[in-house]
Every structure is written in C-alpha cells, then in structure tokens.
Amino acid sequence: MADLRLTPTGLRLGPHRWPCTVGRGGLTSAKREGDGATPRGTHRIVGMFWRPDRLPRPAPWAEPIRPGDLWCDDPRHPLYNHLARAPMTASHERMRRADRLYDLVLVTDWNWPEATPGAGSAIFLHRWRGPGRPTEGCIALRSDHLLDFARRLEPGTRLIVP
Structure with a gap:
C-alpha cells in the first residue's frame, strides 16, 4: 500500500493529490493538547469510524459510530486519546456530531495507544468545513x-506529515 503524504498542494496517495486543510496552528514537531496544530511525523491509520445512519459502510474494517461514543481529550483521564462512552464528565469530543464533520473518521496513531498526557489527542482525517478552513489539528478533506x-486505505497505511 502506498503512503499518504501531506504536500503543500494537498494530500497525495500515489500519483493523485486531493486538496485538504490542516490545523489552525499549522504543522508542529512539538504537539500539545489544544494548540490547534497538526503533528509532523510518520503516523499510521489505525482505525475507521462511520455514521451508519448517514453512510453505507465505507470499508469492511470500519466500525460504526454509536450514540454515546466519545473521544476523551482530558490529559488527566485514563482514557485520554481513546474512544470512550457517555456518560463522561472528563473533557471529550462527541463522535456522533450534529454536523457532518465526523460522519467518516480515519484515526491515526498519534499519541496512541499509549498516550502521553498533554501530547495531543484526536488526530483524525475527517470531512472539512470547506476549502481553506482549518481544523483543530486534524487533516480534513472534501x-x-x-x-x-476510506475505500482505498488499509489499516497500517502510513501518513507522512513532513
């Protein structure tokens, strides 16, 4: 499987390029929780989640986003940078959002599975808000x-963010 590579003109897979957006904080080699930056490095795609009430299953290895699915972004919590379930009082993101940003999510191994508290969480590939509109640290596409x-990638595909 070819690598995904972030370039100045988009995300490249083999000879193809797709426009994308990155974090409002740009790219960083020193990722911190809440900085809005996309971490540099070689990451792997380790998971895929999708909204079965909005899309057909995109790949055999995709897992459904269920009501009550959350992603913990509280560095003090034992589930930091992991999927969690409601109810949860610790800081988190809802995976089942009212908007369509997380209808399909590719999960990277940034700071996962052994999360270092404060080193950043929820670094995903997901739907963008629009061209040029930054994320909170993820990479977003049309x-x-x-x-x-989602249809082309396999678990373990490398994502290179130079």
Whole structure:
C-alpha cells in the first residue's frame, strides 16, 4: 500500500493529490493538547469510524459510530486519546456530531495507544468545513475525497506529515 503524504498542494496517495486543510496552528514537531496544530511525523491509520445512519459502510474494517461514543481529550483521564462512552464528565469530543464533520473518521496513531498526557489527542482525517478552513489539528478533506481514501486505505497505511 502506498503512503499518504501531506504536500503543500494537498494530500497525495500515489500519483493523485486531493486538496485538504490542516490545523489552525499549522504543522508542529512539538504537539500539545489544544494548540490547534497538526503533528509532523510518520503516523499510521489505525482505525475507521462511520455514521451508519448517514453512510453505507465505507470499508469492511470500519466500525460504526454509536450514540454515546466519545473521544476523551482530558490529559488527566485514563482514557485520554481513546474512544470512550457517555456518560463522561472528563473533557471529550462527541463522535456522533450534529454536523457532518465526523460522519467518516480515519484515526491515526498519534499519541496512541499509549498516550502521553498533554501530547495531543484526536488526530483524525475527517470531512472539512470547506476549502481553506482549518481544523483543530486534524487533516480534513472534501467528503467525496475522504470516502475515496476510506475505500482505498488499509489499516497500517502510513501518513507522512513532513
């Protein structure tokens, strides 16, 4: 499987490029929770979640996003940077969002599975808000491009952010 590579003109897979956006904090080699930056490095795609009430299953290895699914972003919590379930009082993101940003999510291994508290969480590939609109640290793509990736990628695909 070819690597995904972030370039100045988009995300490249083999000879193809798709426009994307990155974190509002740009790229960083010193990722911290809440900095809005996309971490540099070689990451792996380790999971895929999708909203079965909105999309057909994009790949055999995709897991459904269920009501009550959360992603813990509280560095003090034992589930920091892991999938969690409601109810949860610690800081978290809802995976089942009202908007469509997380209808399809590719999970990277940034600070996972052994999370270092405060080193950043929830570094995903997901749907963008629009061209040029930054994320909170993820990489975001047009929904049809994201779906194309989901169908092509396998667990363990490398994502290179130079």
